[in-house]
Amino acid sequence: MYIWPVQPLQTQIVIVGAGPGGAAAALKLHALGIPCVLIDQAVFPRDKVCGDAISGKAATLLNRLDPEFMASFRERTDQQIGAWGIQFVAPNGTAVDIPFKFPYDKDREPAPGYVAKRLDFDQLLIEKVLSADSIQFHQGIRIEHYERTALGYRISNSDGTFIVDCTLLILADGANSGFARKEAGLEKDLRHHAGAVRAYFKNVEPLHPDNFIELHYLKEVNPGYFWIFPLPNGYANVGLGMRSDFIKKQKINLREVFLQTVKEHPLLAHRFSRATLESPVLGYGLPLGSRPRPISGDHYLLVGDAGHLIDPLTGEGIGNAIYSGFIAAEQAQKCLETDDYSASFLKAYDQRVARVLGSEMKLSYQLQRMLRYPWLTNTLANWISRHHWLVELISRMYTDLELRKQLVNPLFWGRVLKKLLFS
Numbered sequence: 001m002y003i004w005p006v007q008p009l010q011t012q013i014v015i016v017g018a019g020p021g022g023a024a025a026a027l028k029l030h031a032l033g034i035p036c037v038l039i040d041q042a043v044f045p046r047d048k049v050c051g052d053a054i055s056g057k058a059a060t061l062l063n064r065l066d067p068e069f070m071a072s073f074r075e076r077t078d079q080q081i082g083a084w085g086i087q088f089v090a091p092n093g094t095a096v097d098i099p100f101k102f103p104y105d106k107d108r109e110p111a112p113g114y115v116a117k118r119l120d121f122d123q124l125l126i127e128k129v130l131s132a133d134s135i136q137f138h139q140g141i142r143i144e145h146y147e148r149t150a151l152g153y154r155i156s157n158s159d160g161t162f163i164v165d166c167t168l169l170i171l172a173d174g175a176n177s178g179f180a181r182k183e184a185g186l187e188k189d190l191r192h193h194a195g196a197v198r199a200y201f202k203n204v205e206p207l208h209p210d211n212f213i214e215l216h217y218l219k220e221v222n223p224g225y226f227w228i229f230p231l232p233n234g235y236a237n238v239g240l241g242m243r244s245d246f247i248k249k250q251k252i253n254l255r256e257v258f259l260q261t262v263k264e265h266p267l268l269a270h271r272f273s274r275a276t277l278e279s280p281v282l283g284y285g286l287p288l289g290s291r292p293r294p295i296s297g298d299h300y301l302l303v304g305d306a307g308h309l310i311d312p313l314t315g316e317g318i319g320n321a322i323y324s325g326f327i328a329a330e331q332a333q334k335c336l337e338t339d340d341y342s343a344s345f346l347k348a349y350d351q352r353v354a355r356v357l358g359s360e361m362k363l364s365y366q367l368q369r370m371l372r373y374p375w376l377t378n379t380l381a382n383w384i385s386r387h388h389w390l391v392e393l394i395s396r397m398y399t400d401l402e403l404r405k406q407l408v409n410p411l412f413w414g415r416v417l418k419k420l421l422f423s
């Protein structure tokens, strides 16, 4: 039997991966009136191992792109829960509640952050993608081969039944991106990478009345943290993450430490006494942005986790994936206008991403290293928990990066100590 050769699909822009980064790039291109092909190996709705916290940054960016999207997300109260702050718990058990906004009024304002299962959140983004006529979306296709051509790239699945030729390739295929590793040369660096596990529980008690997400800094998981993030209908996303070089050095089995923490940790186990485990404990990697990397080259751009853009302190990656997706779309527009897809022209993408995320990543990395000293974390938590003005000041740091930089300035803490001693 003669098998007809597959006719390659011809397009200018292809995005591989339809998670938050890829979907954001496609939706931004749509808003700019530029068609694209979007491909994902999964058929949606699909799960993604994550803590499910949707930060204020992610919510603000999506609201900027399409206020209706965020409005419909907020209406889905069975799928998302509004989060009003973060509870930081030091190794000695001292809890510090830092609201995202100070003061806040739950009855009058939309929540600054959310927690929503990625199964639901990503599906909502995909619904938006499906309603955009300029996005040609192919689900259930895993791209295995990338071949450089005279005009750009030819990509295909394993058996060659799906082939696309494009001039610009946007890789948003996540933490295990084959292209990022093999073609772009972004090897895994354990000092700038974290491993994490998460599971869904029901009836973890008590949860914060204003749905603060909880980060517990434990001596056993350092640098890293154990988290409890509330979800609707009595569920919670519970997990544990740690820097990969320490996991390796200390030969830590994250899944075991996680289950042991839930069962036996003196500060946490009682909260799980009536809780039921509602899912398997699943793990995944987090490529951290603490080491700046090249994220573009001839005819390609790396977005989100594929470009190692996760915050090294918080593990937040959804907001940065969306941000880089938007910037990639705007860069693609410039490429089309100038017909220039060269590595030197695409460097402008790296520079813009570095401008909007670079200082934040650097600061988060400094804070990650600072919090490695339990005595220091305990001391700071003790100070902050006793002084309302400090809580208010630190709350303002969520949105004011210049102010946040004070956290790693010894002079700032010196002034705080002076005020605590003499006021």
Ligand SMILES: Cc1cc2nc3c(=O)[nH]c(=O)nc-3n(C[C@H](O)[C@H](O)[C@H](O)COP(=O)(O)OP(=O)(O)OC[C@H]3O[C@@H](n4cnc5c(N)ncnc54)[C@H](O)[C@@H]3O)c2cc1C
Residues within 6 Å of the ligand: 016, 017, 018, 019, 020, 021, 022, 039, 040, 041, 042, 048, 049, 050, 051, 052, 053, 054, 055, 141, 142, 143, 144, 172, 173, 174, 175, 177, 196, 197, 198, 239, 283, 284, 285, 286, 303, 304, 305, 306, 310, 315, 316, 317, 318, 319, 321
């Ligand atoms: C345990 C854990 C907890 C986390 N908690 C949080 C949190 O609470 N908040 C937060 O903001 N971030 C969190 N993160 C980080 C966050 O999950 C990622 O930063 C975010 O998902 C990045 O989005 P992305 O679009 O770059 O990649 P992804 O969301 O991973 O999407 C990549 C997409 O590419 C597709 N794909 C992959 N390979 C191929 C291929 N070869 N062909 C076709 N398609 C392909 C996949 O199916 C997937 O849909 C956490 C991560 C982990 C591991």
